[in-house]
Amino acid sequence: MEITKEMFERYVAVQMSGVCNMFDLPMVWLKTGLSKEAIKWIMMHYTELEKKYKVAEGYNEQNA
Numbered sequence: 001m002e003i004t005k006e007m008f009e010r011y012v013a014v015q016m017s018g019v020c021n022m023f024d025l026p027m028v029w030l031k032t033g034l035s036k037e038a039i040k041w042i043m044m045h046y047t048e049l050e051k052k053y054k055v056a057e058g059y060n061e062q063n064a
Contacts, residue, residue, distance in 0.1 A: 001041045005053045007034055011042050 010032045014020065020027040022043070025036050032039070042049060 001038065003038060003042055003045070003049055007038060008042060008049045008053050010034060011039065 011028075011034060014028060014031045015022055020031060022028055025039055028034070028039050029036055034042075
């Protein structure tokens with residue numbers, strides 16, 4: 001599955017906001033607009049995507 005940087009950024013934004021449990025797929029789907037399949041794929045490949053897009057690192061630096 002192809003996960004774009006924009007898709008991963010939406011996922012990480014919800015994750016960092018703390019508005020929902022990231023294992024609550026229906027809520028994550030509502031907050032991100034991503035398909036449940038994409039959410040599951042991101043969860044299973046999070047470290048790979050984090051390295052590829054360096055998104056979570058950027059969020060940490062911005063919020064420090």
